[in-house]
Amino acid sequence: MRISLVHPLKHHAYKTAYGIKKSRHELSCVLGFYNKYNLTQGFNVQSKIINRLKGYRDERIAEHVVTSDYVNLLFLLTKFNNKFYRKFLEQFEKFALEEIKKADGIYFLQDYSQNLIDFARQEEKYIIYEQIMPCGYEQRELIFNECKSLKIDASLYTNKFFSQEKIELHYKNIRSADLIINASQLSHSVAQEALGSLERKNIILPYGSNPINVRDNDIDEYVQIKYSSIKNRKLKILYVGSLSVLKGTHYLIDLIEHLKHYNIEFGIVGLPNQIQDQIFLDKINNLNNVNYYGAIPHSKISKVYKEYDIFLLPSLVEGFGMVTLEAMSYGLPCIVNENCKSVVNNGYNGFIVEKGNTSALIDILKEVMDKKECIIELSKNAIQTSQEYTWDRYSDSLAALLNITFD
Template sequence: MILLTHPTGNQFVKSALRGLKDREALIAFHTAVASFPGSMLHRIGQINAFKEINRREFDTDLKNLTYTSPSMEVGRLVAGRFKWNSLIAHEHGRFSVDNVFQHIDRISAKMLIDKKLTGLKAVYSYEDGALYTFKQALKSNLVRLYDLPIGYWRAMRQLLGAEREFRPDWAITLKGFKDSEAKLQRKDEELRLAQHIFVASSFTKKTLELYPGALAPIHVIPYAFPEIAIGKTYSPASRGKLRLLFVGGLSQRKGIANVLEAVESLGNHVELTIVGRKAVEGCIPLEAGLRKHRWIPTLPHQSILELMREHDVLLFPSLFEGFGLVITEAMSQGTPVITTDRTAGPDLIVHNENGWLVEAGSTEGLKTQIEALLSKPELIKSNGLAAMETAKKRPWAKYGTELAQKIKEVIEKN
């Protein structure tokens, strides 16, 4: 019934595949690199130098449905490993992420002509990798399903453009303004061709209000939570400093300036750990802030979950986020989250029941919420336990099931 295309295959793609396969709705999956348990590629991935392959591992029963086109993605990985930065430069590098997406997109379009995919009724493709596939799908009378994982670009430029003017010292970290006019036009053309649009948060849906034209129906299906933690302990209210954690790219898109400012004003009442790579070198206020706190540039995913369990609260005051998987990761570990209305927070969190929502871009709002927890630290445990209960109700299998059900429903209607 469906051909799903994506160059890398992250967690939400894998869950979508699982949901479609379990409902006998998946005809084919096209990606760049795919490893399967027991395969030669899987064994190579056990070698430390090639551990990136492990992130491209899929369930064994998908093997016969999977088509791979590895050349561009392998080039990107090799160029990145040897720091051949000109080859992976934004848009223009031979092996840039943009070119990898378009490579898979072009071959997916060709598959619609060359491959005999019996029973194919629809294609499901993701932002920046759907244009050629959709054009051919239109000619082939196939339903065109579009996944937008992050907010619409015009809304991003409007909201973060204001932030650039307000915080010129942080403007260098806001990298979303580098997209060429050609790339932005491709994004709009993908949206124009889509017959149904799938997003993971109400905020992402709202950003599409700035699209200059009529849009297909938009379906909000939030992502999900990892397996909940066992053995989370909460410190007594009298313990002392509040242990705060930030996880994410060190860009003001994620609200890192607000985190640093809020914590600065709270002095010895809190301690902050920051996990994330710099978006760019040379941001003076960021460099100054990192010197004052514990900074870990990168950690394996499992270690991040362990670190979440060790902290009292996750701070994620993002200014523009399609979802924010760190929110669900922290909640699954029993660590409540302070986040904003420009993430999936409003879809997952009831304020002061299983976490807290503050105004995006407001240092004062973030500080006030932290101060409330300093004055009533018992709220951390009650909200943390409630966050885990929320996580129990929405495992990744539920996301896959809901997505597959909605896809089958819209295909039948078409």
């Protein structure tokens, strides 16, 4: 069976493509940009944009990539002027349309290829639809109510992420699919809501991460060194992500304000998401027990992870929260709520609380403060969890799923 993965951008599409390649089926990876043709070599200027584009390559799938010089060029132009973005998507769809005609099954990642999904259904292709971000009416109502309580305009969130049109199209795509793949239980629930009584294969396949190189027999030593002075210093808590209502930044700020007299230091990495999110940054800058780092390149964030003890993610709407796996790989137990728990196991590698419950967060941190030695065992388990949920595991699991599905 020939399976075409269709995606105009990079995202984690390469990991998915590698999973298809590992299966017993033929892979066609239809991409909007891939530097297979080395178009960037024509630029003699030193540019961060050009350097970043060098990462749009993966030798493991290179021989299966199908792309277009013209579409590639339009993508490059979007990096210098966003007005080319619509043209880029239009031309990508035209190019991809011809490619998916040759395939038996089409693998779509959420949101990017509406016309192509409609065409694939019309042609009775087998459709695999991966839901990246949970997008349903429950999420819309949740964010609307949160904004209302904060007395800020909800429309910038709802129009961008949860408009009625967007939700209905998303539900339509789910119902059009033969197989729906979700990274989390929250996404799975949204898909089930969209399906209603329709019978479809709706499964959960967690994403992965690239854990740091701590061998099994070195975990104890790594953790002991990391927390050697924990009893005699401040507890250091880290958040990494955008500053927004979706990420629950207001609950993070509320928590920090409640614990300002405790021997706790917070670190925050990230920038405001929407215009109205600037209010969160203003509040953070007025807090005394916070180190605010702004934006940090991913290549340099390891230093920050190594300086902190616990990772906190209060996100209200989260597709998976790969950042939790990243934090775990550095030995940070994760405190999350029920909407972003992903691979957090309560009491094993972190803690799970009810969403929006600041009191529960405070109680857990007070308990940790009283028994700081418990962090050591949580940290060991966190590292082991990150080593179990790797991208290689993800691709192996996807390959196995495809083999079972099409046997």
